Amino acid sequence: MKLNPITILLIPCIALLFTVTSCEIINPEEDIPAYIQIDTVLVNSDNLFSGSPTHRITDVWVSVGETFLGAFPLPARIPVLKDGNNPLIVDAGIIVDGRTEKRLIYPFYRRLLSDIDLTRGEVTTIIPEVSYLPSDEMEVLLLEDFDFGGGTILGEDLDNNPATVFVTTTNSADVFEGQASGSIELNTVDNVGIVGSNLPYMALDQGILPVFLEMHYKSDSQIQLGVFAYDGDFGLLQTNFFLAFVPRDDWTKVYVDLKEPIATLRSSLGIKYFQLVLRVDKTNTDSRSVSYFDNLKIFRLK
Ligand SMILES: [Ca+2]
Ligand SMILES: [Ca+2]
Numbered sequence: 001m002k003l004n005p006i007t008i009l010l011i012p013c014i015a016l017l018f019t020v021t022s023c024e025i026i027n028p029e030e031d032i033p034a035y036i037q038i039d040t041v042l043v044n045s046d047n048l049f050s051g052s053p054t055h056r057i058t059d060v061w062v063s064v065g066e067t068f069l070g071a072f073p074l075p076a077r078i079p080v081l082k083d084g085n086n087p088l089i090v091d092a093g094i095i096v097d098g099r100t101e102k103r104l105i106y107p108f109y110r111r112l113l114s115d116i117d118l119t120r121g122e123v124t125t126i127i128p129e130v131s132y133l134p135s136d137e138m139e140v141l142l143l144e145d146f147d148f149g150g151g152t153i154l155g156e157d158l159d160n161n162p163a164t165v166f167v168t169t170t171n172s173a174d175v176f177e178g179q180a181s182g183s184i185e186l187n188t189v190d191n192v193g194i195v196g197s198n199l200p201y202m203a204l205d206q207g208i209l210p211v212f213l214e215m216h217y218k219s220d221s222q223i224q225l226g227v228f229a230y231d232g233d234f235g236l237l238q239t240n241f242f243l244a245f246v247p248r249d250d251w252t253k254v255y256v257d258l259k260e261p262i263a264t265l266r267s268s269l270g271i272k273y274f275q276l277v278l279r280v281d282k283t284n285t286d287s288r289s290v291s292y293f294d295n296l297k298i299f300r301l302k
Helices: 005-026 259-265
Strands: 034-038 042-044 059-064 067-073 076-080 084-095 103-105 112-118 123-126 129-132 138-144 166-169 181-187 192-196 211-219 222-230 236-245 248-257 273-281 288-301
Touching (some): 034 059, 034 112, 059 076, 067 076, 084 129, 112 123, 181 192, 181 273, 211 222, 222 259, 236 248, 236 259, 248 259, 248 288, 273 288
Parallel strands (some): 034 123, 042 129
Antiparallel strands (some): 034 076, 059 084, 084 103, 084 112, 166 181, 192 273, 211 248, 211 288
16 A cells, blocks of 8 residues: 555554543553443423424533533443542534534533433443523524414515415425425426515524524425525615525434524624525426425524
């Protein structure tokens, strides 16, 4: 094998990494770790306030005692050099914007504060439960599960084509949860659908507080997310399409950071409100394309 310069550089680094890791974690040899096994996390949600508890928690960020152990992808077996009863902190981690390299503690799940009994050489399995923050800590700007009938929160047709609108579907094969989901159907002629959240839109916060969108979707075409800026009379000032999702055959949950896209809109003079906008372009090769949505939520920290 011919080693290129990068490979040659990497080998000592990797060797060093293993040495350091083994020194810190399993030396001296009598220092046998206890293990915490976490396969999944549960979410508690007051359905009327924060909607469905269905989540896509991908990581746990764990501290035992005073020691932050790290962020671990699930399922995780976490070595801990401790014995007996210890304080335990578990934060729920997510993938941001569907990009696996962007991982974060989700600010709208309250961390689990508990304690744990550990025995060296043994595995202790736990299923942490986290809750959505209560109403005095977060604001719900949008919540749509399509289950109560009477139209949809994404009711504004922004593309001037009445053939492409957001509708509620109750066909059980296309419903993610509850009685209904939302959908946009396109064909080769009507091949673009742009819909926005309803008036009176969402008020901008004074500072720049964390704000996230949660959404389940499945689609055979590309979906783009946008935020539009409006003045105090709901006059359109600026548009910002900031993220695209690839088609998905299976229902997929995404957590989308809206703080930066909204901050970008602040350059528009007189912005008072913002609107969530979904755009679907028919990118499949069939004669029709349908995109489905459920459990749309926008939360902002108080
Ligand atoms: Ca639903
Ligand atoms: Ca339309």
